[in-house]
Amino acid sequence: MTSPDPFDDLEAELLALPDAFDLPSPPPGQVAAAVRERLEEPARAPAKRRRRWQVAIAAVLAVVAVTALTPQGRAAVAHVLRLAGIEIRIGAAAPTATPSARLPGERPVATSDLGGLVKFRVRTPAELGEPDEALVSDQGRVVSMRWKAIRLDQFDGGLSPVFLKEMGPPWPEEVAIGDASGWWITGSHTLSYLARADGSRLPLRVAGDVLIWERDGLGFRLEGVKDRAEAVKIAASLRP
Amino acid sequence: MDDDEAIARSLAGDLSAYEALVARYSTLAHRTAAMLGAGDEAEDVVQEAFVKAYRHLSSFRRDAPFRPWLLRIVANETHNLTRSRGRRSELTVRLSATVSATAPDDPEGAAVAGDRRSRLLEAVRRLPDRERQAVICRYFLQLSEAETAQVLDWPLGTVKSSTHRGLARLREEVGHDVT
Numbered sequence: 001m002t003s004p005d006p007f008d009d010l011e012a013e014l015l016a017l018p019d020a021f022d023l024p025s026p027p028p029g030q031v032a033a034a035v036r037e038r039l040e041e042p043a044r045a046p047a048k049r050r051r052r053w054q055v056a057i058a059a060v061l062a063v064v065a066v067t068a069l070t071p072q073g074r075a076a077v078a079h080v081l082r083l084a085g086i087e088i089r090i091g092a093a094a095p096t097a098t099p100s101a102r103l104p105g106e107r108p109v110a111t112s113d114l115g116g117l118v119k120f121r122v123r124t125p126a127e128l129g130e131p132d133e134a135l136v137s138d139q140g141r142v143v144s145m146r147w148k149a150i151r152l153d154q155f156d157g158g159l160s161p162v163f164l165k166e167m168g169p170p171w172p173e174e175v176a177i178g179d180a181s182g183w184w185i186t187g188s189h190t191l192s193y194l195a196r197a198d199g200s201r202l203p204l205r206v207a208g209d210v211l212i213w214e215r216d217g218l219g220f221r222l223e224g225v226k227d228r229a230e231a232v233k234i235a236a237s238l239r240p
Numbered sequence: 241m242d243d244d245e246a247i248a249r250s251l252a253g254d255l256s257a258y259e260a261l262v263a264r265y266s267t268l269a270h271r272t273a274a275m276l277g278a279g280d281e282a283e284d285v286v287q288e289a290f291v292k293a294y295r296h297l298s299s300f301r302r303d304a305p306f307r308p309w310l311l312r313i314v315a316n317e318t319h320n321l322t323r324s325r326g327r328r329s330e331l332t333v334r335l336s337a338t339v340s341a342t343a344p345d346d347p348e349g350a351a352v353a354g355d356r357r358s359r360l361l362e363a364v365r366r367l368p369d370r371e372r373q374a375v376i377c378r379y380f381l382q383l384s385e386a387e388t389a390q391v392l393d394w395p396l397g398t399v400k401s402s403t404h405r406g407l408a409r410l411r412e413e414v415g416h417d418v419t
Contacts, residue, residue: 010407010410010411010414011379011407013356013360014360014364014375014379014380014410015379015382017357017360017361017364017379017380018271018275018380020335020336020357021333021334021335021336022333022334022335022336023270023271023274023275023333025266025267025270025271025274025282025283026266026270026283028262028263028264028266028267029263031262031263031266031270031283031286031287031290032259032260032262032263032266033259034287035258035259035262035287035290035291035294036255036258036259036262038287038291039255039258039291039294040255120299139395161320196393216298216299217295217296217298217299
């Protein structure tokens, strides 16, 4: 190290480098108008639930179009669905037994401490009452509650997928939970966790019947309830 | 109209106020998406991010700055795109052929500076993912450490260490012959 402050030169160079980038961006007014047009679109659709479904279909078509482009994509995955921070790949190989893994950094906490440990408002299903155990994972990204064989995960799933489910047919069944929609998934599927930093995949376990739904931008997955109506009833009882 | 007022009016359903907010952050959002790996698809990513931001606006904490909150959504959308394409998030920007930092009557000096810039960009491009993302956010986008932590959703310590390691690696590759 001969020069006295080598990083300063390099830092100054790095700060100046983007001036030389060839990075055209569309006129801001045009972008704003395009965004506004998209935001106004749903207002013309007839009903809320139908809109959501159309959005889901559009998303599916978009992703299917993409996966169809690569030979590996076509062979491995027939359809991809995204809802509430969960990505579902249908048509993947049937699940084989995977070692049971925990979520990154998963640790038990007192139910009363949950509020201070996560960034979103934690809800409890009134139907099930106080959980036997509450867990926080990945620096507050996921909250899990357990009642015997039942497990409820809640997470800030609006922006990027948190869980990945790989399964064969049948297609998940759309169900109504209050005025929101969710999906009921029957049969076993491979459940993986997608790491927050790089989306890398951590296989967790083979999961059974699961209900997933979204509420106020948060994603929920309820596992371990065999009966669909019972699962929907629990989902609809979230408080506060 | 400042950000807070625009957000308050957007939350009340005033789409013109949101349009103003979009216009204000559009260029920065495009640069962020393009540099974090969206490449030619930055326009789609940015539009999607602004639509999502509007739909999630009620979860935005009003006492916090809007810029890093928005850029985190842009970064997430970019990440979703590269992942769904099954490719690495690469820095695909190019240097403009016409830009010269030196005087036009000094073609030799301009060529040397241009060569230096392309080598530096190439070195940034080759950095490990985390170090590259940290360097892009801290220097190319000029975000603070705290903003970078929020945008990339990393702990602050990871931002500091990744930036430090990235700079050290860049220095090793191109730093010994500063012109």
